[in-house]
Amino acid sequence: MKKFYIKGTLECVSPIAVGSGESDYTDRDVLCDCFGKPYIPGTTLAGVCRHYLEQCGYDTESLFGCIGEKTLIEDEEFIYNKSESRIIFYEGFSESNFVKSFRDGVRIKDGVADDGSKYDYEIIESGCEFSFRIEIDSFNDSDRKMLCSMINGFNNGFIRIGHKTNRGLGKVKIKVLKYKSVKSIGDLIEFNWEKVQDDFICYNTEDSLHNAFSQRFTVRSFVMIANNATFKKKEDKLINAEQLKNAKEKAVIPGSSWAGVFRHHFIKILTQVSYNNIDAFMDKLFGCTEQTALILFDESVIEKPVFMMQTRNAIDRFTAGASEKKLFTNELSFGGEVQLNIYLKKSAIGARILTDVEFELAKNLIELTIKDIDDGFVNIGGLGSVGGGLLKSVKVGDL
Numbered sequence: 001m002k003k004f005y006i007k008g009t010l011e012c013v014s015p016i017a018v019g020s021g022e023s024d025y026t027d028r029d030v031l032c033d034c035f036g037k038p039y040i041p042g043t044t045l046a047g048v049c050r051h052y053l054e055q056c057g058y059d060t061e062s063l064f065g066c067i068g069e070k071t072l073i074e075d076e077e078f079i080y081n082k083s084e085s086r087i088i089f090y091e092g093f094s095e096s097n098f099v100k101s102f103r104d105g106v107r108i109k110d111g112v113a114d115d116g117s118k119y120d121y122e123i124i125e126s127g128c129e130f131s132f133r134i135e136i137d138s139f140n141d142s143d144r145k146m147l148c149s150m151i152n153g154f155n156n157g158f159i160r161i162g163h164k165t166n167r168g169l170g171k172v173k174i175k176v177l178k179y180k181s182v183k184s185i186g187d188l189i190e191f192n193w194e195k196v197q198d199d200f201i202c203y204n205t206e207d208s209l210h211n212a213f214s215q216r217f218t219v220r221s222f223v224m225i226a227n228n229a230t231f232k233k234k235e236d237k238l239i240n241a242e243q244l245k246n247a248k249e250k251a252v253i254p255g256s257s258w259a260g261v262f263r264h265h266f267i268k269i270l271t272q273v274s275y276n277n278i279d280a281f282m283d284k285l286f287g288c289t290e291q292t293a294l295i296l297f298d299e300s301v302i303e304k305p306v307f308m309m310q311t312r313n314a315i316d317r318f319t320a321g322a323s324e325k326k327l328f329t330n331e332l333s334f335g336g337e338v339q340l341n342i343y344l345k346k347s348a349i350g351a352r353i354l355t356d357v358e359f360e361l362a363k364n365l366i367e368l369t370i371k372d373i374d375d376g377f378v379n380i381g382g383l384g385s386v387g388g389g390l391l392k393s394v395k396v397g398d399l
Contacts, residue, residue, distance in 0.1 A: 004139035006147070007196050009093055010040070010154070012132040014299045015123040015246070018162040026102055027169060028121040028163075032094070038124050040092035045132075048120040048161060049089070052153045052281050055348060056207045059145055061339060063087050063136075064116075073108075086137040092130035099125040099247035103254070111334070123169065125247035132174055133193065139181070149205040151177070157298070158210065166287065168255025168299030177202065210343040211294075211363060215370050217340065217391035222332040223302060224382045224389070225257050239367075241330040242306070250331040251305050253380060255297035258260045258340065259286060262297070265369045265378055285362055291351045295362065298341035305336035337394065342366055 018040055020031040050064050065085035085344040104120045136143055151174055153159035161172035177200040183187050224329045225244040231324050243251045263286050270278045288294030311329045342364055354362065370393075379389030 002138055003188065004136040004143070004179065005193070005196050006134050006136075006177065006179045006200055007193060008132045008174045008177040008200075009095060010132045011125065011175055012126045012128045012130075013157075014168055014174055015103075015171070016162050016170050017121060017164060019121075026120040026122045029120070030100065030122045032126055033268060037094040038098055038128070038130075042091050043091040045092060045160060046087070048151045048159050049150045051151070052078075052159045053149060056149060056153075058149070060146070062144055063146055065346060086143075088135040090131070090135070093139040095131055095132060096127070096129040098128040100124055101326070106168045118314055118345045121163075121257050125217065129249070130172075133352075147207060149207050151202045152205055153206060157341075158207075160349055166255070166293040166296045167259055168297055171298065177336050192250055197271050210345050213340075213342040213344070213366055213370070215340045216394040217307065217373070218337050218388040218394055219302065219333070219335050219345060220376075220392050221387045222308075222334045222383075222389075223251065223253065223338075223380060224330065224332050225380075226330075226382055238336055241328075243267040243333040246301070249350045250335070251302040251307075251367070253302065253338060257291075257381060258297040258300070258342075259295070261373075261380055262295075262342075262366070266365050266373065269365060270307060281358065281361075284354060284363065285360065287351070292348055294348060294351055294354060295366075296343040296345075298339075298343075300331055300338045300340060302336045302338045305333040307331055307349035308334055332388075338391070340370070386388070 016030075016038075017028070017037070018183070019028045020027045031041070034282045043114050050060050053060050063086055065083045067082050101123055102120050103123055104118060114281050134147075136147070150159065155173045157171050159172075162170040162287060163173060164170070178196045179198050179200040180191075180196040182191055200233070223243060224241075227244045228240040244254065261284060265280065266285070267278060270281070283291070285293065287294050309329055309331050309396040311327060340391040344359075344366065345351075346359050369378065373391050375382070376390055380391060383389070
């Protein structure tokens with residue numbers, strides 16, 4: 001017998017949202033144990049790892065098991081050729097303090113916001129840590145390669161956990177990896193996870209699923225991704241809305257905001273050049289009800305901004321004049337720098353494949369939109385009509 005145990009820590013680089021199916025606090029609450037602490041089911045970890053390995057071209061059946069083709073036996077009944085999984089993923093339990101917060105979103109229908117379809121969902125803020133434990137039976141060199149590929153997939157941002165992973169959530173990395181190999185019944189009887197103490201060295205498997213784009217911007221004006229669920233007061237004024245922040249009180253631009261900006265500008269460009277089947281192309285890239293997206297945006301943190309209040313009158317939409325008794329105060333994020341990371345895939349399980357021409361078109365659209373943001377033709381967030389969301393490139397380069 002030969003069993004291989006590996007353990008480490010999953011650190012949340014971005015917020016994470018593993019849904020429980022409950023809606024006690026929001027429309028989609030995070031999954032928690034009986035003590036109220038969030039955890040990641042082993043089935044979730046196994047699913048995202050197997051999905052990633054299959055995208056990389058690995059034969060996962062030898063490690064994860066399978067239910068094969070039907071086989072006819074003598075009494076004219078059918079049986080399945082089965083093989084059991086040799087890998088076990090244990091639940092990932094919270095190992096640190098955690099902070100729950102809420103985000104809101106709007107369902108998209110036919111490329112636009114669906115009326116009356118605003119929803120809220122619960123997240124665990126970045127910085128939370130979860131246990132990561134795997135057991136593999138009859139460990140071999142092929143298993144080692146797949147294990148290293150999984151670890152690299154987490155650390156490179158290609159394997160993500162939970163929902164809204166294409167919009168910046170669920171990015172984690174694995175640290176402090178330890179292992180132990182058990183080769184006898186006696187060692188197995190005496191085994192416990194405290195004995196897993198040997199350093200595990202993960203080699204580079206050079207799996208490449210994405211074209212990655214990175215651009216750093218400085219904020220030329222201010223950014224306003226509104227958080228309307230605030231009850232703060234500052235300088236004796238009630239703040240009606242503030243720039244969205246994470247648990248560390250740092251201003252963020254969520255991946256959903258980046259995706260909305262890029263999708264809108266892609267459609268604008270393709271319309272100007274009279275591109276055929278824009279809707280079908282957008283569904284391939286940004287996903288729809290039937291399939292996952294092929295373009296992924298990280299959540300961005302605005303570094304070293306200055307928060308300032310701005311009090312304004314609401315504008316009457318019919319007269320274009322100031323509305324009576326509708327004074328409101330926003331807290332805006334001025335200045336600072338922000339990093340935009342985009343990942344483009346040519347294909348994914350459950351998604352339609354981009355042709356070579358469509359893939360090149362998507363890359364060109366990304367680069368053109370980044371240039372238009374730099375030139376001031378595209379703004380990020382709200383209040384764009386009064387100068388909000390203007391960014392300027394710091395440097396250009398690939399991840």
